[in-house]
Amino acid sequence: MLNPHDGVVARAQELSELDALLGAAASAGPQCVIVEGPSGIGKTALCEAFAALHPDLPVRRAEGTPWERGLRGGILAQLGVASPPGSGRLDEEGSGAEAWGPDGDQPAWLPAGRAAGEWLAGLTGDGAPAEGGPALIVLDGLEDADELSLEALAFALRRLRGPVLVLAACGPAGTRPASPAAQFAGAVRARRLRLGPLTHEALRELALARAGVDLGPDAVQALWRATGGNPGLALEALADGAEALGAETLAAEGPRAVVRSVAERAEAALAGLPAPSRALVEAVSVLGGTPSAAAAAQLARLPEGDAEALLAAADAAWAAGLLECRTVAGSLQVTIRDPLVRDAVHAGLGPLRRSTLHARAAELSESTRDRVRHLVAAAAMPDGDLAAAVDALAEAEAAKGDWGAAADALVAAARLHVDPALREDRLVRAAEAMIGAGDLTRAAPLARQIESLPQGAERDAALAYHAIHTGQARRAGALLARAWETRPPTAPADLSARIAQYRVLDALGNWDGEAMLAWTETAVRIAGPDSTAGIEARAMLGLALGLMGRHEEARRAYDELSSSAHLGGRDQRLRLGRGWVALAVDDMDTARLELRAAIPPARRPGSLRIALWAHAWLARAEFAVGRWDDALATARAGLALNDPVGISLVEPVLRLTAAQVCALRGQAAEAAEHSQHAQAGPEAYPVMRLSGAMAAAAVAESAGDYAAVLRAFDPIVHMDRTPWVDEPGFWPWQDVYANALVMAGELDRADAFLAPLEEAARGAGHRSTTARLGSVRGRLLGAQGRLDEAVAVFEESLAAIEGLPLPWGAARVRFAYGQTLRRAGRRRDASGVLAAARDAFAVLGASVYVARCERELQAAGTGVFRSRAGSRADSEETRVHAPVPAPAAFTAQEEAVARLVAGGRSNREAARELFVSVKTVQYHLTRIYAKLGIGSRSELAAVYRGGAAEEEAL
Missing domain, CATH: 1.25.40 (Serine Threonine Protein Phosphatase 5, Tetratricopeptide repeat)
Incomplete structure (x- = not known):
């Protein structure tokens, strides 16, 4: 979401983490966080957005700049730290190094450190924070802060006990171990918060909010490719694009492929290189990826066999910050450090030189794939012979299951073929291959082109495949039915097998076990059990049986497939299905093992679609066994993988776990964001709608809003399940x-x-x-x-x-059990059950339920031993609504009622939460008012606000 104060977008997770650190500062003393990332990524915007969200906090700011790096004490002066007596202010003429000079054998920074300590003590009220909360110090450009100021601040913060949060934005130069900024971060044990690129959706939001341009899908993808999700570069690209192309073209097509400042930076770096070094860098841009230095040298026409010349050329490019060099198995490997710079170097070659270099690279290539790739890049017009070679490459890549490479080849073939019918056929096949690879974003423009083709089974099947993964259930079903019915009698078997496979996926989205099983068997019968298509269909057979409750048959089906001699390296779908079924039958060890195995390492090929489903269900498994940090990390990793490819079908399942963990930990803002993104419309598949409803219900239940839980599930209850x-x-x-x-x-x-x-x-x-x-x-x-x-x-x-590794499930049972006992008046029995539930929730970090258990224990008349400050259980709810000492004359029940009403609950809501009648709440309130000498709910809230401030000051 866009922050109204300064335009920061899509940083809810980071803002939530900063909120947690602010709470830790209030309860446990000084905290420091270093916000890291490249230029333009939004470090300053995040810091200012956080400050704007907390307008009541006392805030002090300072900014480091390169030209003031040598001004000793410059940051301290900006913050308002007083100089030693008689030395004058730092920003006065003639004052500088002498203001903080050494005293005898003391280090130079010690007087400055003492002055900074006095200043911090005054800022935090000697440990008693101002009414608005802890103090906030925002340091921008930490990498350019003067060393004396950082030493002094580190000295003071290490000795401070008052509540203060230091929020520092730091560029890449400040992360080098020997830099003053890195040493400061280590000295104060700072947390590191690295900002990543914006998602595609966030880039679109940024363009609309800051440039007034509503980008279409193709334009968003073009903006991502040009900027890598860097918001600063995105705003530059949008401004240049609006000027050069006009708003209408920019909204439809996006900006130029290379951002002007990146092109200028690349050209300036190249201009300073010797000719051999420039030629080497240009050759690396043509080869792409991380080629061997020897291959790049050969393409650059460096002296053959001259290692010294190669190393000299590489060294100059490395020193200029262009090349990254490393030795792997005795071979020097080179790559251009910044992918955006690589694109700029490649684009800057010019058409003729670029084509010439690619043609030469094709001659030097040792693999068919590389040779064809470079020939395609060198081609300036359609070429039937080259198109045939690319077709053959596409077939080979598809047979290996590398749908991404097959898609690239088919797109190239569609451009190279002279025959329009062949171009259309390759276009359809390219779209299907892209979807098979999981890249819906690249497939989207092809799908729009396919829409304009004459109706036919091939066309309808491809469009249905796209509709399935974008979550358009009704459209997908209609297209698949028509594709199956309109197959020509002479249709090849692979077309019928593909349609059957797509109908398996459609049935999975509809969670229709009977249809899924029938179409799986059809696909296997048509394709053959040992073909690539047959193996993929058989991997779905066990899942179909599992979701129908036929678990033993599912296990046998997977055992049979795993022993097949034809499985080869295509076991990713098998692992996913086996892990998914194991999760459903509470076999958590098998589920986690198989689902992890279905996520290929970064350098190992595999289907991104399958990997995303594996992330989604592994996150569910980790949540179930109580590994919530891992569950949240897995869900976030899956969302990051999905962002550039846009598979709508799987996103709600990933969002579900993230929303649930965040809600239970009291991270309400991030939970709400995940829940919002998990919602799917009435045309979506049931698996999407179920996940969205569960996410919304998790957020509502954590807030104690049971009416909202019922509203969340109402569409599920009334849908045709x-x-x-x-x-x-x-x-x-x-x-x-x-x-x-x-x-x-x-x-x-x-x-x-x-x-x-x-x-x-x-x-x-x-x-x-x-x-x-x-x-x-x-x-x-x-x-x-x-x-x-x-x-x-x-x-x-x-x-x-009992005996199942499901701590969250067991704790929920105990919580309901304890509440029921307490409501029935069996307070002693309830206390033991509730204490066990509270302890289990605390281990999980479920701060919302820890707080509820403590309120229940208070209502049962039992003393509460709270979790220690700073633990995972001490999250937003327990921090913001931390218990405050009630008058000694309060009974436990009166204290519980007082807390809820002071927190804004109505009498009816308090009664529902405490399992008592509304009259009982009214009775307790009458006694509470009398004991406090007040007469209204607002006065009660004021008493508790004051009490909370006093407790924080202790």
Whole structure:
């Protein structure tokens, strides 16, 4: 989202992390964070946005500049640190080094450090923060800050106990180990926050907000390629593009391929090189990637066999910051450090020299792939013979399962063929190959071109394949049905097999096990069980059986496929399916092992589509076993992978885990953002809508808003669900919905909803589902006054989940159990169960539920031992609503009521959270007002705000 203060976009995660550090500063003393990244990435914008979001904080700012780097104490002077007596101010004429000179044997920075300490103590009120919260110090350009100031600040911060957050923006020069900025960061144990590039969606938002241009999909992709997601470069490219192309063309096509400042930087660096070094860099830009220095030297026509000349040329380019050089297995490898500079160097060659170099590179290439690639780059017009060679390469790459390389070859073939019919055919096949590679962003313009072709089975199949991955369920289904019905009698078998495979994916999106199984068997029968298409279809067979609850058959299907001699290196789909099914049956060790294996290492080929699904389900598995840091990291990694390729079908599943972890940890802003992006429209596939509903419900449940939970699930409850949506294990949403019904007092509806699900779980012998549904049944029985039955159900639920590595699920059961006991008046029994739940939530970092358990324990009349400050459990909710000492005359129940009402809860909301009647809340409020000598809710809130400030000051 765009911050209204300064235009920072898509930095909710980073702002949330800074909020957490601000809370740590309030509770645990000084904190420092270094915001790192290249020029233009938005370091300053993030710092200023954070300050703008906290207008009540006392803020001090200073900025380092290259020309003031030698001014000793310059940063201290900007901050307002007083110079030693009699030395004058630093910004006065004649004052400078002498202001902070050494005193005898003392180091030069010690007087400055003492002065900085006094200044910080005054800023933080000697440990008692101002009413607005901790102090905030913003240091921009840390890499250019003078050394004396950094030494002094480090000295002072290491001794300070008051609440202060130092937020420093630092460029690449400041991250070198020997730099003063890096030494300062180490001395104060600063956290590092590295800003990455903006996503495609964020670039589009930036263009609309800052340049007033609504970029289309092709234009956004062009902007990404030209800038690498750097917002500073993006704004420059947009400004230049608007001037050179006009707003309409810019919105449709995007800016030029190379940003002007990058081109100027590249040309300036090249101009300073000796001729052999420039030729070497240009050769590397033509070869691409990380070629051997020997190959680049041969293309650059450096003296053959002259290692000294090669090293001299490479050394000059390395010293100029253009080349990165490393030795691998006795061979010197070279690459251009900045991909944007590589593109600028390549573009700057000019058409003739660029074509000549690519033609020579083709002659020198040792592989067919490289030879054809360079011939294509050298071509200036259509060439039928070259097109035939590219066709052959595309077939070879597809047979190996490298759909990305196949797509590149087919796009080239479409341009090179002279025959229009062949060009159209290659265009359709290129789009399918791109989608197979998982690159929906590149496939989108091809799909738009294919729309204009005459209707036919090939065209409809390709468009359906695209619609599946962009989440257009109804469109995909209609196109697939027509493609299957309109196949010509002489259609090749591979067309029928492809349509059948696409129908398998369509059935998966609809979570229709019967259709998925039928089309999988059709695809295998047409393609043959040992063909590439057949192997891929068989990898889906086990998943189809699994989602229908036929788990043993699924296991046998995967065992049979894994032993096939024809599997080769195409095991990624097998690993995904096996891990997915294992997750559904609570076999967490197998699930995590297989799903990790389905994510190929960076340099190993594999399907990006499959890797994204593996990220999504591995994140779910890590969440289930309580490894929430890993779950969040996996989900974020999947989202980062998906951003440039845009597979809408999988994004909501990735967002679900991220929203859930953030919500439970009290990181409300980031949770809300993930939930918002997880939402899919009514035309989307059920797997997308389920994930979006679960994400929204997780955020709402964490906020205690059960009406919002019911609203989130309402479309799911009323949609035409297949029987397999409620198959135990795959989509654990039912207990959250039923729990919200109970909390909303809809007991009969909850009972009717639970009954068939409980029967299915028992019939399947699914332990975690039995436990989850049992916790809601126990809560329902408790609400009906049938406590003995409720206790029995809760105990059965705990027994069912015992031994499974599912700490979140077990803690939820205990929390519901303890609440039910406490509501029934069995406070002593409730305390033990709630304390166990609280401890489990604290280990997970579920700060929202830690706080709820503590309120329940207070309402039960039990003392609360809070988690130590700075722990993962001490997140936003526990920090912002930290307990404050209540009057000694308060009972535990009065204290719990007072906290909730002071925090803004209505009497009805407080009653619902504490499981008491509204009259009971009113009774307690009357006694609270009398004991405090106040007469209104606003006065109660003021008392608690004051108490919180006093506690923070201790």
